Amino acid sequence: MTNKIWVYIDQFEGQALPSSWEGIGVGLSLAETLGGGVTALVFGQGVEGVARQAFHYGAGEVLLADDATLADYRSEPYTALIAKLAAGRVPEIILFPTTTRGRELAGMSAVDLNSGVLVDVIALEVQDGRVLATRPIYAGKLLAKVQCSAKPQIVTLRGRAFAKPEADESRAGVLTKVEAAMAEADITVKVVDYTTSEVGVSLTDAAVIVSGGRGVSNNPKLEPPADLSDGEKEVWRARKGFELVGGLAEALGAAVGASRAAVDAGYVPYSHQVGQTGKVVSPDLYVACGISGAIQHLAGMRTSKVIVAINKDPDAPVFKLARFGVVGDLFDILPHLTVALRERLGK
């Protein structure tokens, strides 16, 4: 029989996003109170490998929909399928990772299933048989406890807020194959193309982030090519600065972040922006280079475990949140820091 707790596994081209496995861990701990086990939802094409992994991480059952119409994530056929499965099997809780796809699908499923959605949850408990969830609002300036009176209770979990369970490759479970809910002819949206990009390590999943701000363009010792305009010169300088940020990130297997000032000035694409109108991140280590620490930036990284700030200005607000600070020029410090950490990590 299908379990009452479902976990949606978000995958792209057969690779599950790590926060999906955190969802199985949360599902298992809810099951300790509510009974039963965890049923994982795996949709896609050629994704039996993902289903097997879901068993390794602790799912007792997988509902696997493997179909050409599901090869690319599209909200219409995916939402329709969740609605169809839930109508027949009546889950009490559906957990999604707060990824772009998970967030959208959770919301749209809430409409189809006449329920609500608790978004971007960082802590969960069970109270009177219901989920009581904690979620940040105002970019983490406040926390709210929220609860849903309808069923299924739909929840999206913030990445890295919950521990990932240990995978055990000997574990197996019940694989239930299900049909897609829509035919291709009835699906309005067609996927034309992908450009998978430069992104490298994803910011929201990263355990370590090295970020650059406007300060990275401020190396007077560098002389940009004379034929550039002033704006282009600044970007040229910033790119050189970001090479140092990127160098440290590479040494640490870290993602590269940026302040809005760096993004708006064209130093790096918006996908790197950390903050209230960028990405909210919570790595184990956050290194802020040439970032002043405006409230909107701090909102996006204040829950990082250890924050290191390198800034010329001793009064920069970023130092208030930092565990370690260096008052100095990032162009002097970063190259040596990269070498020193490489050595200590044996790289």
Place this chain on the structure above:
Amino acid sequence: MKIVVCVKQVPDTAAQVVVENGQVSWGDAPLVINPWDEYAVEAALQKAGDHGGSVTVISMGKENETEALKHALAMGCNEAILVSDPALGSSDNVAAARVLAAAIRNVGDVDLAFFGKQAVDSDTGTLPGMVARILGWPALTLVSAISVLSAEAIKVERAIEEGRQVVESKLPVVVSVTKDYGEPRYPSFMGIRKAARAEIPIWDLGQLGIEAPAPVISWPEMMNPPRREVTTEIIAGDSPQDIAAKLADKIMAEKVL
């Protein structure tokens, strides 16, 4: 082409937001248009400019919450509507989506409904998909560029974790816009004057022909987050090399690598 854009009024992002006696307070910080929604307004105005047609801006809120609408009018939207009803006290996103969907239906013959990516107060980012689902339209969320738009069809680029996804769809659609769509224009002087004088009609639930949707989400408690207890240690030394070495040792000792 008939275009709608949905905007929300929120406290300025620079505000210190705190809970005082169980109430959320943002001091004397101004109320502004949700920053993400400025990109949506920009997209709507660009598309109306390219294809002809009008842009109606809609906001749901209390009866005096017109800041976001005025900003959008000042940027160049043709018409503003405030959706407001004493029966709408809820902070439930599905309920909000049902009301906004009804308002979009009430505008009539809409081809494109633009949304921002997320509201910076509630931080949910689910309304665009929900409204699309209620209207039975496709949702094209997190759109960074619109490469093709005709009377029947649209082709967009979406920003996803893995890069860019290009998708096409028939109209009508809901589109949520991300920041890399392009910088929003500043309101013009004339626009600001026009917006200040504008009479903004209020649509209540009676006009939308719906009952207040029953919220299912409750908010039993709001809290200030635990204070971040840090003692900042400033690392000094004889040379950059010395400082870097000391800092590296300190970082290693935290066992985060």
